[in-house]
Amino acid sequence: MDKREIYDLLAARGIDFEVTEHAAVFNMAEMAEVRLPYPESDAKNLFVRDDKSEITI
Numbered sequence: 001m002d003k004r005e006i007y008d009l010l011a012a013r014g015i016d017f018e019v020t021e022h023a024a025v026f027n028m029a030e031m032a033e034v035r036l037p038y039p040e041s042d043a044k045n046l047f048v049r050d051d052k053s054e055i056t057i
Helices: 003-012
Strands: none
Touching: none
16 A cells, blocks of 8 residues: 555544654654654554565554
């Protein structure tokens, strides 16, 4: 699935979401340099992949 398909799936299931894009970070020190819209909150990305490296939901 690409990003648009994931967004469409979430919307079709009535799941509210907000997307904030930023450069990739690999540790908390790098994350501290990213300006997010809700600095008091933490957020995580989690992608689950099957053995063929395809994203599953």
